[in-house]
Amino acid sequence: MTFRETHNSLPLSIRQQTYELLAPLLSSTIDGANQAKHAHWNVTGMHFQQLHELFDTVAGTLFARADALAERITALGATADGRTSVTAQNSFLDKYPEAANAEEHLHALAAVLSALSSHARTSAAQLSEAGDEASADLLVETVREADYSLWLLEAHIA
Numbered sequence: 001m002t003f004r005e006t007h008n009s010l011p012l013s014i015r016q017q018t019y020e021l022l023a024p025l026l027s028s029t030i031d032g033a034n035q036a037k038h039a040h041w042n043v044t045g046m047h048f049q050q051l052h053e054l055f056d057t058v059a060g061t062l063f064a065r066a067d068a069l070a071e072r073i074t075a076l077g078a079t080a081d082g083r084t085s086v087t088a089q090n091s092f093l094d095k096y097p098e099a100a101n102a103e104e105h106l107h108a109l110a111a112v113l114s115a116l117s118s119h120a121r122t123s124a125a126q127l128s129e130a131g132d133e134a135s136a137d138l139l140v141e142t143v144r145e146a147d148y149s150l151w152l153l154e155a156h157i158a
């Protein structure tokens with residue numbers, strides 16, 4: 001990644017380290033948001049309306065997180081790549097199951113949120129250690145939001 005010139009006072013070596021952690025999380029968060037939309041559109045069953053709305057809420061939360069991650073990347077002087085081809089290539093999430101009933105949608109999205117939270121938590125610790133507290137803070141917020149959404153999903157799993 002080539003960084004543009006910036007007055008940002010964080011040393012380039014640290015900004016590069018941050019980028020290496022934020023870029024795959026950005027791709028995966030966009031991927032996860034689209035997976036939640038997929039569930040929103042295709043869920044069926046007795047609890048359709050409730051899950052249809054819940055999955056849209058999860059998608060909205062993830063799209064908002066992606067936006068925050070992307071703008072942190074650009075604030076550090078790098079490029080936030082939101083292109084679908086790049087997102088698909090760089091996401092660390094599993095491919096979403098093709099035909100899923102309501103319970104399978106809940107489990108599939110729970111796995112998405114767990115993976116995002118896990119990556120963000122590990123990265124937050126590394127960035128805090130490296131000296132980029134602002135990015136670490138963003139990732140801690142990502143963990144908190146992913147864990148909250150995970151709770152909402154798991155409350156619907158018998």
Ligand SMILES: [Fe+2]
Nearest residue numbers: 040041052056
């Ligand atoms: Fe919708």
